[in-house]
Amino acid sequence: MDNSEVYVGLDIGTTSIKALVCENVKGQIRVIGVGVEPAAGMSRGVIVDIDKTARAISSAIAQAEEKSNIDIKEVIVGLPANYLQMQRVHGMITIANNGQSREIVDQDVLDLAREALTQSIPPERTVIDLVPTEFTVDGFDGIKDPRGMVGVRLEMKGTLYTGPKTIVHNAKKAIQQAGYTVRDFVVTPIATGFNLLNDGEQDFGTLVIDLGGGQTTTSIIHDHQLKYSYVDPEGGQYITKDISTVLNTSLKNAEQLKRDHGFADSTQADDDVQIDVTVVGQDKPVQYSEKYLSEVIEARIRQIFDRIARQLDRINAPELPGGVILIGGVAALPGIRALAKQYFSGNVKVFVPEQMGIRHPRFAISYALALYEDRLSGIDRLIKQVVQEADFGKTTPDTNAGNREPQSQRSIEDSNNSVQKRTNQEQTTKKKDGSFSSKFKSLFNNLFD
Template identity: 55%
Template sequence: MMNSEMYVGLDIGTTSIKVIVAENVKGQMNVLGLGNERSDGIDRGIIVDIDKASESIRRAVDQAEEKSGIKINDVIVGIPANQLKIEPCSGMVAISDQSREISDTDVKNVTVSAMIKNLPPEREIVDTLPDEFIVDGFDGIKDPRGMVGVRLEMKGRIITGPKTIIHNIRKSVAQAGLNPSAIINSPLAQGMTILDDGEQDFGTVLIDLGGGQTTASVIHDHQLKFTTVDSEGGEYITKDISVVLNTSTESAEKVKRDYGFADAIEASEGNEFPIEVVGQSQPIKLSEKYLAEIIQARVDQIFNRISKTLASISALDLPGGIVLTGGVAALPGISELAADRFNSNVRVYIPNQMGLRHPSFSLPLSLVTYRANMSEIQVLVRSSLEGKIVNEDYNSNVEDDSFIQNDASDDEHESENNHNQPANNNKKKKGMVSRLRNGAKNKWHGFYKEFFE
């Protein structure tokens, strides 16, 4: 069903699957339908059971189809930042006829040239992002089509990810009867749509407080520079409430949503509410203050770990401050707590579309908005990637569909994103790639500093 005006975003989250059907009318995204179902087969943002995940996706899509009245075939899928890497790339091709204008085919050829990389067998190219084209030595060109020259070059970045993660996403979507027309890196889509022009330009930290994990991304100079993933999110807060209060997970989630505060200072000792406790026939009374202390303890842990990582690359000094989004960002007092812990100005992003006014819907809305705002040259470069890399049968039988999850909190990886349907490096670039592949926080400082200088 996907055409130049209609887009469907699919957010495969740890706690829920969200589907948004939207129509782009003169630059304005109008949401036509929404599906929201509980997730199965997903752990910390990664699909670990393809059969269960595909069933959850199908239920969410059915719901979106019913509400929008539109049959969904193609979807734009978000991919988490786990273990994604950014690497510089460059390519060059000769133009056969000096009098001929540079065409779409030439752009595709130079893109394929730039994607020639010696990748490890377990990794795959997710996306190619053009930074500039060079025609006969004239650089800074955004779209070379229609120009004349004898040599066309492209400089940009490629995003690579683990084949297993990418395969499991495609396989689950295909098994749900859908076509993953584009797999887009979630932090990039959010950063390019949630943040305003000034925040993208001068530099801002975007923190997505999800159910299964927390992702912090640095956007500067209109580019995604850095991403780190903490393996704890809203689910851990719910588990803490359940364990401390000796109540069921369902009851813990309900009181968190109805009475929870992220900052205990904001909560009242006098306001009490009932909660079911295992082993007791009658509910007990609990104060908002006590519940907030449980919640704040976990949020503090998450913020402290992220703060240390961001401080190591001087990201907390960026003038744009911090923007919070994701389901946990709906907790009252979250911005005040974050401002205190990060010592920075903080705001919470909430979509303003009717029916989506909750931060948990920021990702699926960002996916469709990002795709709709892609330039012609970005779409053209993306089509080159699809023809070269993504031509694979994901409905075929595979011996092992399982995914062995690494601890996301132990992996600090660069990340960026992938777009939608319709070379050799010099020594300096090899040095950058080498630094990206070596662990330790010091690498991030050097890598980040290089982008800013």
Template identity: 55%
Template sequence: MGKSGIYVGLDIGTTSIKVIVAEYLKGQLNIIGVGSERSDGLSRGVVIDIDHAVQAIDRAVAQAEEKASLKIKDVQVSLPANLLEIEPCSGMIAIRKNGGTKEIDEQDVMRVTKAALTQQLPPERQIVDIIPDEFTVDGFDGIKDPRGMVGVRLEMKGVVYTGPKTILHNTLRCVERAGLHVTDIVVAPLALSRLALTDGEQDFGSVLIDLGGGQATAAVVHDHKLKYTYVDQEGGQFVTKDISVVLNTSLENAEKVKRNYGYAAGFLAPKDETFNVEVVGQAETAEFTSEYLAEIIEARLTQVFERLKTVLDDISALQLPGGVIITGGQAALPGVKELAEEVFETNVRLFVPTQMGLRHPSFTQVIGLIEYSAHQSEIARVVKKAVFPEIELSSAQLENNDYTSLSATDSEPDKTAVPKKEKVEHKGTFDGVKKFFSTFFD
């Protein structure tokens, strides 16, 4: 059961930035605010222009604040799996006091965590997460939380995730420049698996594919652990560009056509359906069939799936009983499941969130981020605190709902907060809703 309180998930994607404010109460997740804005300053999951990215975050946060009627201060942030490396780690410390035994406390857990992180990393890489598997006290293993126990020797085994330093630094810098405080950092596939996979799929093994706007990420989960990730640097943006080039129309028109008439599998497209598109350099629109459009989309997605299949076959991941689960913005295209079954030659399931108003696969990541943070154990937080002491979020802060209503913050601004850039004014409810749905396929 998740800890009661207010949670804010921030998903900084290549093509869209999403913010969700949720309240956990008696094990029930209630969405009370949503913000969605087109990204700016990102490419293939990586921030390349901090100023532009901060402005997009500001706009998305403003939307969520307006709908939730509260001022957002703290956020949970996801990190992309670009160049992610997964390695086991272990460490051991003595916990004697004056020659005898003592109760194991939080400081001991943090010390044994640091002892497990003694490997030398290249200067361009950094630890982005660590998850404990088990603790051992004086030879007694299988312990999940050793705090309060008595012993003289403490050991920890876990999994450490490392990634490019620039991704973590730029992401945290953007959040800081937006006047927000990061309370948790979660590797994206970990958050996705929490929401999209069933307990059996996580236990027996499955492949989770996130079809995003900027890239496609495959993650292998087995025994409730993230075992492997691979990122293909082509996503929905490449499908849109293909449509733009072939139909000789703008990217904006290509995106609308994909959203309104697109099919991922050509045999599913209505053979008699046609649509008109504005063509560059021509005064009159041109007519195309949905079947022709589907051929363009299918060609690009087939290439992405085939590359993923080659990598997954090399590690025998497609033989896992759970098969393939697909989510992400591009998974909303009709026929994605059928095309994936044809390429991967295994059972495929499409995951769509069930939360009211957010029943679209583009929201899987940010909802999963909240679910992951809310269900994270206390001992996992203590272990992570040894790596990121500056992002600690105490249980009391969660339970006390340390957020302020907009009316209160407007009358008494927080002078100690990091200065935020001036936020863009809303242009009315209709424009806001229209803009919100325009980012669904991002």
């Protein structure tokens, strides 16, 4: 089968690795294969043993290959938001030929993106993504795609996402060792926020909480951008360990008890339902009530939600019209919505993919990764090309170098200062009324590192 329209999303989680094969059929994404393998060599979303992780990746993709009848060669890889930094960038180039305006082409966008990336990045960090927010042609702003327009000066504003080189290198190495190549690296909150939320949720603001096995990632999506991300170091693994410790049973049994009988909200569990638990050192199973088991689960989830809520309070995050979206394996626990509503305002819902065979919150990331790659626009793909050059040290000859004069803001501080100056000017002309819009301005102007 020709797999030019096939996308393989690879979610390398702490407890499991999911490989999802999706095919674009007449503009619609269809899942045609899935592979799930217990993770190995992972700790809190980060690869710590490349060999073990490579074997697990190979097994997960092999399962997906068998079910989809596709020979997989490349994958779209989700990167955790651990130590993610976001920076505003601004690039500008002159595209005139002998002082005369001309039509903007792909090469101009490539050169502009390179100029936007011309800044000092610490040696221990690497560029993961560059997301343009708008282009400006000769002072006319708000442009999404400047190609085909005529102008003299081209500018771009965007958000630069960087992460530790170690995380990116280890992921790339493990995938190569498994026998595959990386088609694209995507920060998981970007993939989920841009593709699992509808247009209104992305525009007005939504909180996405990924309740994973090794950690919990909270992201704010607003104005179709990732504006904030917070990683809590606890996840489903900690719930399993709590059950194992309190009930004195093995981790394997604890995980099964959590999946089969656990509730996130213990008030929804039945105190009269008794569960046989294999206890270490006992010849016969010991009975515990479903409610007691759920109280153990609820205690850990409350700790996680409480820390997230306090973190949001610390940054003065306003109530988001889009509410809260829960994804990840822990989000499948009954009663999770009711518990989340005690900590977060607005509507709360659990995202479950509608595709047959993956109707579970744990497949949200791998599904979003495939959607992300499929929905990239022509401009996005050009920017991605430059990001990959920056990441892998590639160079592309500039055939029009003699016809333009690069003029970028080479210091992120300059860009931030100009944005802050405009914000201050706006604030002097507008009365402070504590409105939702004002809160967002004050919040997001200070979130970028």
